[in-house]
Amino acid sequence: MSKAIIQIDANNFYASCEQMIDPSIKGKAIVVLSNNDGCIIARSSEARKMGIPMGQPYYKFKNKLKQLNIKVRSSNYELYGDMSNRLMELLKKHCEELEIYSIDEAFATIKRPKDKCLYHWGKDLRALVYQNIGIPISIGIGETKVLSKISNHIAKKIHKNSGIFDIGIIENKDHYLNQIKVDQIWGVGKRMSAWLKDRGITNAKELRDISSVQIRAQYGIVGIRIKNELKGNSCITIKEKPPARKEICVSRSFAYPIDSLEELNQAISQYVLIASSKLRKHNQLSSAITIFTTTNIYSKDFYKSEATKKLKIATSNSAIILKQSLSLTKKIFKPYKNLIKAGIILHKLQSNNYKQNILFNEGNRQKELHLERLDKIIDNINKRNKKNTLNWGSSIIKKDWTPRRDNLSYLSTTTLESIPTVFAN
Ligand SMILES: [Mg+2]
Structure with missing residues (x-):
């Protein structure tokens, strides 16, 4: 079969x-x-x-x-x-x-x-x-x-x-393949599509019938694979396990420009907490943090800045990432700049299964375990209740610069409080 x-x-x-x-x-x-x-x-x-x-x-x-x-x-x-x-x-x-x-x-x-x-x-x-x-x-x-x-x-x-x-x-797929333009074929990008069109190949049937020598010379194995797949020979397998993430980025545009370090700190704190809980969800650790911010690219006073910190020990702990991120925020902040966006990138990700500790670090191990337990408790409470039920003080927002979502559907499938109440007599 x-x-x-x-x-x-x-x-x-x-x-x-x-x-x-x-x-x-x-x-x-x-x-x-x-x-x-x-x-x-x-x-x-x-x-x-x-x-x-x-x-x-x-x-x-x-x-x-x-x-x-x-x-x-x-x-x-x-x-x-x-x-x-x-x-x-x-x-x-x-x-x-x-x-x-x-x-x-x-x-x-x-x-x-x-x-x-x-x-x-x-x-x-x-x-x-x-x-x-x-x-x-x-x-x-x-x-x-x-x-x-x-x-x-x-x-x-x-x-x-x-x-x-x-x-x-x-049996004979020509009728259908004729109707599919090359740029609609999965795996054919803009460049390949332009290259094919220059050679008079405009649809899936013509790409299937292209000479192997010609497509291999230009696109190597990638081109040959698409040609073979169009012929019905399976070359691209099903990948049940998704590849591990290489980085996690959390960034947002503000509802209106902000220009104080306090507001930037609040924004960055929020993004750090989202990014670090994602990291823990995927059982990963990060050993490099980048914080960035920008004004409007078209403004006369355009300003863009970023700063990175490499960590000695990879971590997924909110408190550690938060502390490093806030010191990076201080570095990138410049007064009187109307910032419209900021974010965090956690990179150099690795699996938490192979965590490497520094030798002679025994004294800090106890503290680390406490922090890990704290993260677990916060994650569980936020998962069971509503997002942000429990959070770190620095992420509390005093002014509402958070992205505009004026037309948000008020119902959701993820919080208990938005389940509709039904009355029956
Ligand atoms: Mg769809």
Whole structure:
């Protein structure tokens, strides 16, 4: 029995999450904005049909959205992250191998039945996901990852297929591959696409049939892999374990410019606490910290600064990272500069399983254990209750420069207090 590769993609994911959590906007046109309510980053299919473009600044479309009665939501990454986890957990149960590719996309494998038809399996999975999570998905099936991606693309276009397409059971795929432009093929970047177009290769069929010598000379093994995958020979395997993170960056734009060290300290403290708890969540340690800030790039008084500190012993401890970060903040701060963004990067990450201590450091070990226990307690309390239930004093915000989220959905799936109350007589 042959194995099929499946590509699953949640449709208009952020917009679908918002519609799932708030039934009053189900089936209606909505858009989701980026951090600080800057740009339009997601549209429901209804908004897309009304001609609202992606990536455009919100202020330019504010009036038009109002006129067309299109609802607006600030991005709620906590909600999207939680919905993504639920989706992936469900998919894991119904597929053999699963590779989580992004917040709303996964690759999977499944054995083909005797009649080779996976349409009913796909239909059931789609119904199950919608029933349990309330989000529509598209399913692309093929012999390889590249073909399953193409299949998914087609699934979204052919409405009568109800979001499922299987290119793997089609003998002569030319008709479909002809319709896929080279820049729509997974793995073909801007440069490769321009190079191919210069040589008259414009679609997936032509790329599949390109001479191996020609593509290898320019793109080596990467090019050959894409060509082979298009031919149906699987070269890119499913990776069930995600590669370890190399760095963690937490940064935000402020709702309005800040110019005091006190405010910058508050912002950096907040980001440090988010970054260090992420580090612990992934069981990693960091041995280098970078703090950075910037004014508006177009301002006359443009200022940008960053500072890095290497640590002797890798850590994930909030108190240690906070102390170092605040001394770096002092270094990068310059008075009378209107800062619009700041952040922290934790780099030189390593696994916590192989922690290396410094010889003759026994005296500090006790203190370290205390700090580790404190982090654990804070993480658990914040996980069980609401984010920021317990936090460090330096991160308490006195003025509200935090990013603008004027249109945030008030409901979420991650805090007890936002669960709606139902009364029954
Ligand atoms: Mg998607």
